[in-house]
Amino acid sequence: MVTAGIARALALVNGRVYTADGRGTWAGAVGLLGERIAVVGTDEEVLRALPGAERLDLDGRTVLPGFIDAHNHFLATGESLGWVDVRYPGVGSVDDLVAAIAEAAQRTPEGEWIRAFGFDHAKYDRTPTRWDLDRAAPAHPVAVLHVSGHHVLVNSLALAVRGVDEDTPDPEGGRLVRDERGRITGLCLDAACQLVQPAAVDIGSHGPNFHIEAPLPELVAAVERAGRAYLAAGLTTVCDAQVTARELGAYREARRLGRLPVRTVCMPLSHQLEAYAAIGLAGPFGDDRLWIGPLKLYADGSLIGGTAAFFEPYGERGELTGSLYHAPERLHELIVRAHALGWRVGVHTQGDRAMELVLRAFAAAQRDHPREDPRFRIEHAGYPTPEQVRRMAELGVVTVNQPSYLVDSGDEFLLRLGERAHRLQPLREELEAGVRVVLSSDSDVASYRPLDTIAAAVSRRTLAGRPIGADQALSVEEAIRAHTAEAAFAIGAEDRLGSIEPGKLADLVVLDGDPFTEPPERIADIPIWTTILGGEPVFTAEA
Numbered sequence: 001m002v003t004a005g006i007a008r009a010l011a012l013v014n015g016r017v018y019t020a021d022g023r024g025t026w027a028g029a030v031g032l033l034g035e036r037i038a039v040v041g042t043d044e045e046v047l048r049a050l051p052g053a054e055r056l057d058l059d060g061r062t063v064l065p066g067f068i069d070a071h072n073h074f075l076a077t078g079e080s081l082g083w084v085d086v087r088y089p090g091v092g093s094v095d096d097l098v099a100a101i102a103e104a105a106q107r108t109p110e111g112e113w114i115r116a117f118g119f120d121h122a123k124y125d126r127t128p129t130r131w132d133l134d135r136a137a138p139a140h141p142v143a144v145l146h147v148s149g150h151h152v153l154v155n156s157l158a159l160a161v162r163g164v165d166e167d168t169p170d171p172e173g174g175r176l177v178r179d180e181r182g183r184i185t186g187l188c189l190d191a192a193c194q195l196v197q198p199a200a201v202d203i204g205s206h207g208p209n210f211h212i213e214a215p216l217p218e219l220v221a222a223v224e225r226a227g228r229a230y231l232a233a234g235l236t237t238v239c240d241a242q243v244t245a246r247e248l249g250a251y252r253e254a255r256r257l258g259r260l261p262v263r264t265v266c267m268p269l270s271h272q273l274e275a276y277a278a279i280g281l282a283g284p285f286g287d288d289r290l291w292i293g294p295l296k297l298y299a300d301g302s303l304i305g306g307t308a309a310f311f312e313p314y315g316e317r318g319e320l321t322g323s324l325y326h327a328p329e330r331l332h333e334l335i336v337r338a339h340a341l342g343w344r345v346g347v348h349t350q351g352d353r354a355m356e357l358v359l360r361a362f363a364a365a366q367r368d369h370p371r372e373d374p375r376f377r378i379e380h381a382g383y384p385t386p387e388q389v390r391r392m393a394e395l396g397v398v399t400v401n402q403p404s405y406l407v408d409s410g411d412e413f414l415l416r417l418g419e420r421a422h423r424l425q426p427l428r429e430e431l432e433a434g435v436r437v438v439l440s441s442d443s444d445v446a447s448y449r450p451l452d453t454i455a456a457a458v459s460r461r462t463l464a465g466r467p468i469g470a471d472q473a474l475s476v477e478e479a480i481r482a483h484t485a486e487a488a489f490a491i492g493a494e495d496r497l498g499s500i501e502p503g504k505l506a507d508l509v510v511l512d513g514d515p516f517t518e519p520p521e522r523i524a525d526i527p528i529w530t531t532i533l534g535g536e537p538v539f540t541a542e543a
Contacts, residue, residue: 001099003187003515005059007032007034007035007039007535007537008032008033008051008054008411008486008536008537009031009032009033009050009430010031010032010053010054010056011030011031011032011046011047011050011053011054011055011056011190011533012028012029012031012032012046012056012058012063012508012510013028013029013043013047013056013057013058014028014029014043014057014058014059014060015029015059015060015061015062015063015510016026016028016058016060016061016062016063016064016514017029017040017062017063017460017500018029018062018064018477018480018500019040019065019499019500019517020025020064020065020480020481020498020499020500021408021485021486021499021500021501022481022485022499024361024477025040025295026147027040027500028041028042028043028536029040029041029042029043029045029046029047030046030063030500030508031046031047031050032047032506032532033050033495033535034316034535035329035505035506035534035535035536036148036505036506036535037396037500037502037503037504037505038050038500038502038504038506038519039502040471040500040501041180045163048329053154053186053429056530056537058449058510060142061510061511061512061513062492062510062511062513062514062516063500063508063509063510063511063530064234064480064484064500064508064509065229065415065451065484065485065497065498065499065507065508065509065533066233066234066235066236066237066394066482066484066507066508066509066532066533067232067233067234067235067236067237067487067509068178068236068238068239068484068488068491068493068497068498069124069157069235069237069238069367069441069443069448069450069483069487070239070400070416070438070440070487070490070541071147071238071239071241071276071346071380071400071402071439071440071441072238072240072241072243072441072442072443072448073210073240073241073242073262073440073442073443073444074095074223074226074227074230074238074240074247074251075219075222075223075226075240075246075250075251075449076149076210076242076365076444077226077229077443078223078224078225078227079214079219079222080117080118080145080222080227080444081226081444082171082222082225082228083115083116083145084100084101084114084115084116084117084144084326085100085117085118085122085154086100086101086116086117086118086119086144087117087118088123088147088238088408089145089293090245090307091119091126092116092123093125094124094126094128094132094391096338097119097124097132097144098128098132098133098135098136099134099366100116100136100137100418101114101116101133101137101142101144101436102136102137103343104116104137105137105140107175107260108137108140108179110139111140111141112140113137113140113141113142113143113158114141114142114143114210114511115142115143115144115145116138116143116144117144117145117147117444118146118147118444119144119145119146119147120146120147120304120409121146122304122306122409122410122412123412124207124385127158127185127187127431128153128377129153129185129186129187130153130155130156130159130184130185130186130226131156131159131178131185131186133153133154133155133156133288134156134157136155137155137157138155139156139157139290140155140157141154141155141157141161142155142158143158143196143197144155144162144422145210145251146302146304146305147197147303147304147408147445148302148303148304148305148445149208149210149302149442149445150189150190150193150208150301150304150305150307151188151189151190151193151208151302151305151307152193152196152197152210153185153187153188154186154187154188154196154197156186157183157354158186158196158197158529158534159184159196161206161233162195162196162198163313164176164184164196164264165184165196165394166183166184166222167500168195169197169203170364171191171192171194171201171322172191172193172204172325172326172439173190173191173204173206173298173323173324173325173326173460174188174189174191174192174194174195174205174207174323175189175190175192175338176188176189176192176195176324177189177203177506178418183195183216186483187302188307189207189305189323189538190208190220190301190307190323190325191204191207191208191209191305191325192194193208193209193210194209195212197209197212198212198213198242199211199212199213200213200214201246202248203244203269204272204324205270206270206271206325206326207242207269207270207271207296207298207348211244211246211247212437213399213418214247215250216250216253216315219246219249219250219253220250220253220254220257221249221257222252223250223254223259223260224254224259224386227254227259227260227261227262227347228261228539229448230261230262230448230540231261231531231538231539232528232531233260233448233449233450233451233483233528234449234450234451234509234511234531235262235448235450235531236262236263236507236508236509236531236532236533237262237263237264237487237488237491237493237497237507238262238263238264238265239264239265239266239267239293239440239490240265240374241267241296241348242267242269242296242348243266243267243268243269243296243344244268244269244271244303244389245272247266248266248268249341251264251290252290253288254520255290258417260289260290260441261366261533261534261538262533263288263289263290263292263507263533264288264289264290264291264329264492264527265292265293265493265499265529266286266291266292266293267294267296267346268283268292268296269294269295269296269297269416270295270296270298270334270338273337273338273341274438275343277341278349280321282295282341282342282343283295283307283343283344283492284344284492287415288415288496288505289506290476293344293379293491293492293495294343294344294345294346294375294492295345295346296342296346297331297334297335297337297338297342297345297346297347297348298326298347298348299323299324299325299326299347299348299350299354299355299521300322300323300325300348300349300350300351300353300354301322301323301324301330301350301417301446303380303382303383303401303405303409303413303424304408304409304412305351306316306416307322307323308322308350308351308354308382308383309321309322309323309324309350309351309352310322310351310352310353310381310383311351311352311353311356312420314416314417315416316415318415320416322351322353322354323526324354324357324502327335330360331357331361332357332360332361335347336361336364336365336366336368337360337363338366339369339371339374340365340369341366344374344375344376344492345362345365345374345376345379346376346377346378346379346400347376347378347379348360348380348498349378349379349380349381349382349384350353350380350382350383351387352383352384352388353384353390355378355381355384355385355388357390357395358378359388359391359392359395360373362397363391363395364397366395369542373396374395374396374491375396375398375490375492376395376396376397376398377397377398377399377400378392378397378398378399378400378505379400380401380402380426380442381399381400381425381430383420383424383426384426384430385445386401386429389429389433389435390433391429391473392415392435393432393435393513394431394508395436396484397436398435398436398437398438398489398490399427399430399436399437399438400438400440400490400525401425401427401437401438401439401440401443401457401482402425402439402440402442402446402453403425403427403439403444403453403456403457403460404442404447404452404453404456405424405425405442405445405446405463406424406425406444406456406462406468406469407456407461407462407463408463410461410462410466410468411463411464411466412461413464413468414462414466416469421468421469422468422469422470422472423469423472423493424468424469425469425472426469427457427472427473427474427482428471428472428473428474429472430497431474431478436486436489436490437474437482437485437486438482438483438486438487438489438490439454439457439479439487440453440483440487441484447525449513450483451515451523451524451525451526451528452484452524453479454476454479454483454515454523454524455520455523456519456525457473457478458473458474458475458476458479458523458529459473459521460472460473461522468534474517476520477516480515482498484498485498485499505534506514506532506533506534506535507530507532507533507534508530508531508532509528509530509531510525510527510529510530510531510532511526511527511528512526512527512528512541513526513527517533528541529541
């Protein structure tokens with residue numbers, strides 16, 4: 001028992017501790033005092049430094065720094081965990097989708113919204129329409145979010161409730177898909193999502209609007225739901241990559257109530273840039289539990305959803321040309337303005353055309369407003385050319401990647417992009433060029449489990465088992481560092497998170513297995529034994 005007022009001392013002994021300190025350091029034990037790491041070394045060294053410490057016998061298990069997800073949609077993940085799950089392979093066809101929505105309609109009061117998440121029509125034999133959803137739920141407005149998070153499929157009642165009809169024009173940065181007769185099909189792309197859902201905030205063309213109206217208690221419950229799941233997966237810090245007043249309010253309230261389970265970094269969405277400028281605030285700002293980090297902007301659409309902006313069209317018939325959320329000159333202006341105001345900037349960028357616009361803006365921003373450490377981020381960094389990778393290195397760009405895309409949608413990428421698919425997320429090339437590479441999940445687009453992400457980066461195989469850019473695979477050590485130490489750098493917390501070193505915050509994960517010795521296909525199956533946050537065990541497998 002710890003005496004009141006005295007910091008808890010905890011010694012993790014008889015294990016294998018990978019420190020991720022950049023020197024490939026291993027140890028047998030680690031000692032924690034209060035919320036900080038006190039000592040790293042042998043069992044004897046740790047017990048000598050903390051003679052009265054409570055002991056946790058690891059029995060040979062592997063200790064890593066607590067995983068950091070540098071690009072995650074925290075609140076959205078918590079919400080989707082409570083929605084109808086229509087992800088593949090559970091739902092693999094239009095008929096499956098109709099059946100899932102029909103089942104939900106039977107247990108939902110008439111007139112209430114039915115919300116579902118994760119449909120992936122690239123895996124269906126055709127694209128579903130509002131008329132399919134009408135068959136499933138004619139008396140309910142229905143909104144089914146695409147797995148990319150960028151698009152939404154709605155039924156006819158949802159369109160009527162929102163006042164959208166055949167005369168409604170496409171918004172800037174988005175499109176209402178129409179059939180050959182000019183009728184709206186119910187599929188709404190990118191910024192058009194805002195037209196068909198009751199949005200809590202108006203974000204214009206600054207991104208896909210999944211910020212739907214909901215009572216604050218429901219949002220706090222979603223935060224807690226996702227946070228508990230994250231701890232069970234070994235995550236101790238997440239960075240929400242699209243934060244509006246809605247998300248920030250939910251995180252603040254969850255923090256006040258003691259219901260914010262993980263350290264949370266907020267990336268404000270760019271529609272708020274001038275509001276922040278009016279009060280003189282630019283990230284980083286906050287404390288070690290909840291803080292404002294970089295500003296988030298969008299360049300192009302979704303690679304999974306077929307709206308990423310490439311110079312050369314893609315698709316089975318070359319039908320996909322991509323789209324931009326802002327006119328090129330407006331995107332340039334936003335990036336330079338944010339940088340000049342003191343923000344670190346992260347830009348959603350998938351195709352090489354979008355990449356070119358972003359890199360030019362980064363270069364102009366740093367030229368006109370030089371800073372010692374601008375720490376530009378490119379979110380996703382789907383398809384940089386070799387020349388663009390070189391410029392990334394020159395600009396000190398950090399790429400925040402999601403290799404789980406290559407598993408979940410890799411077969412479609414190979415079909416749509418052909419040989420270009422093997423250059424998606426060229427992580428090995430980026431490392432060799434001197435680019436800092438970060439791994440993340442983009443949950444709820446992909447699995448939030450870091451071991452799934454690490455396995456994807458190491459194996460680079462699709463769901464069908466086909467290699468996709470196998471020469472770009474990372475080693476296990478590189479992948480772990482990319483999800484810990486490099487991720488800490490991406491969120492500006494490398495001074496206190498991301499590695500197991502004395503003085504840093506005591507965020508650790510204990511694995512009941514060793515990813516360094518397991519074959520790549522088994523890394524994702526290693527159980528999480530214990531997660532420690534600030535020196536306190538917050539998840540144990542036994543519990």
